[in-house]
Amino acid sequence: MTDFLSTGTLPDEYRQLALTVRDFANQVVAPVAAKHDAEHSFPYEVVAGMADMGLFGLPFPEEFGGMGGDYFALCLALEELGKVDQSVAITLEAGVSLGAMPIYRFGNDKQKAEWLPLLASGRALGAFGLTEPGAGSDAGGTRTTAVLDGDSWIINGSKQFITNSGTDITRLVTVTAVTGGVDGKKEISTIIVPTDTPGFTAEPAYNKVGWNASDTHPLSFDDVRVPAENLLGERGRGYANFLRILDEGRIAIAALSVGAAQGCVDESVRYAHDRQAFGRAIGSNQAIAFKIARMEARAHAARTAYYDAAALMLSGKPFKKEAAIAKLVASEAAMDNARDATQIFGGYGFMNEYAVARHYRDSKILEIGEGTTEVQLMLIGRELGL
Numbered sequence: 612m613t614d615f616l617s618t619g620t621l622p623d624e625y626r627q628l629a630l631t632v633r634d635f636a637n638q639v640v641a642p643v644a645a646k647h648d649a650e651h652s653f654p655y656e657v658v659a660g661m662a663d664m665g666l667f668g669l670p671f672p673e674e675f676g677g678m679g680g681d682y683f684a685l686c687l688a689l690e691e692l693g694k695v696d697q698s699v700a701i702t703l704e705a706g707v708s709l710g711a712m713p714i715y716r717f718g719n720d721k722q723k724a725e726w727l728p729l730l731a732s733g734r735a736l737g738a739f740g741l742t743e744p745g746a747g748s749d750a751g752g753t754r755t756t757a758v759l760d761g762d763s764w765i766i767n768g769s770k771q772f773i774t775n776s777g778t779d780i781t782r783l784v785t786v787t788a789v790t791g792g793v794d795g796k797k798e799i800s801t802i803i804v805p806t807d808t809p810g811f812t813a814e815p816a817y818n819k820v821g822w823n824a825s826d827t828h829p830l831s832f833d834d835v836r837v838p839a840e841n842l843l844g845e846r847g848r849g850y851a852n853f854l855r856i857l858d859e860g861r862i863a864i865a866a867l868s869v870g871a872a873q874g875c876v877d878e879s880v881r882y883a884h885d886r887q888a889f890g891r892a893i894g895s896n897q898a899i900a901f902k903i904a905r906m907e908a909r910a911h912a913a914r915t916a917y918y919d920a921a922a923l924m925l926s927g928k929p930f931k932k933e934a935a936i937a938k939l940v941a942s943e944a945a946m947d948n949a950r951d952a953t954q955i956f957g958g959y960g961f962m963n964e965y966a967v968a969r970h971y972r973d974s975k976i977l978e979i980g981e982g983t984t985e986v987q988l989m990l991i992g993r994e995l996g997l
């Protein structure tokens with residue numbers, strides 16, 4: 612069985628963390644993954660387990676209830692979880708990098724003190740509301756508005772496809788909204804909306820192709836009144852701040868994708884040994900062995916891409932291009948490996964209860980969420996001056 616951690620290149624604390632999360636993924640997540648997928652149910656007990664392990668606080672300082680780790684530690688955890696259940700992995704990814712991170716990066720002392728310990732504990736989830744019915748890749752097309760009325764913002768509009776926005780433990784959604792404009796150029800700001808605010812509604816959950824155990828809703832805002840002090844970061848900097856969060860988030864999605872790609876390799880190696888056809892293991896056919904070898908190469912190459920982007924980010928260097936490359940190649944590796952693994956499993960690969968079938972359905976969104984493949988290519992091209 613392939614095992615990147617056994618190469619011993621990771622510093623010990625990272626390696627230990629990854630191995631701990633791997634045990635949790637195999638012992639706690641894997642046994643209930645097919646059930647939650649089939650029932651489209653949110654895995655509260657798994658999320659509570661991740662909270663107990665401190666995973667929601669991984670990259671935050673201890674003063675905010677975090678584990679004092681860093682973003683690479685989060686990525687390693689996402690890779691291990693992504694191997695066995697992408698829904699669980701995206702719940703952690705969105706909770707940390709989209710729900711809590713904007714408050715850590717751009718919040719004032721009061722906002723951090725109020726929200727971070729809660730979110731880092733994993734007992735509450737935050738969500739990130741950027742996408743709207745008419746504004747996805749072109750996120751600057753935001754139509755949701757926030758108007759100052761005395762010492763309150765009044766928010767009206769809608770968001771769509773928002774992860775973690777309607778669970779029983781969701782406490783806030785950070786949204787982008789138009790707060791003004793000059794010469795036809797929109798001023799976009801970011802505002803924290805506690806989910807118990809009157810006028811805020813998480814509409815019924817979507818019926819998705821995959822990520823069935825992940826929580827995704829359209830949101831509506833009908834004269835939602837929140838205190839003016841809920842503005843997150845500088846007024847008018849909302850769009851730029853969200854882009855920074857998305858740059859980081861792409862490294863996390865790449866890590867999750869590498870997990871999916873590697874999970875498909877591991878399942879395929881096992882099956883290629885076990886499954887007999889024409890009197891021998893199917894893996895003894897070079898056509899199958901080559902297919903799995905290529906899958907391993909894709910996962911390995913994508914892993915080095917996200918390690919590189921994370922290293923640049925943590926050393927304070929520019930990482931936009933490398934994050935886009937990592938997201939591009941890792942999401943494609945996951946989708947390609949899921950397709951190949953399903954082929955190797957034959958008819959069983961088309962049965963929903965098999966992990967490779969879940970990866971086949973789940974992996975498509977990796978090429979769409981947090982910036983589509985085309986958006987990554989646009990970003991890379993721009994960084995090349997094109």
Ligand SMILES: Cc1cc2nc3c(=O)[nH]c(=O)nc-3n(C[C@H](O)[C@H](O)[C@H](O)COP(=O)(O)OP(=O)(O)OC[C@H]3O[C@@H](n4cnc5c(N)ncnc54)[C@H](O)[C@@H]3O)c2cc1C
Pocket residue numbers: 705709738739740741742746747748749771772773774775819822827976979980981982983984985986
């Ligand atoms: C399960 C799920 C969870 C999500 N979670 C969140 C979340 O938590 N928060 C959030 O804010 N959003 C979330 N999203 C939204 C996601 O980020 C968007 O769906 C994605 O950014 C694409 O936007 P869109 O769907 O509007 O597609 P569009 O932007 O309409 O794109 C449609 C197609 O056109 C292509 N395209 C667009 N512009 C160009 C161009 N200039 N050149 C070439 N091709 C182009 C795109 O690549 C795509 O193939 C989620 C989506 C899903 C499905």
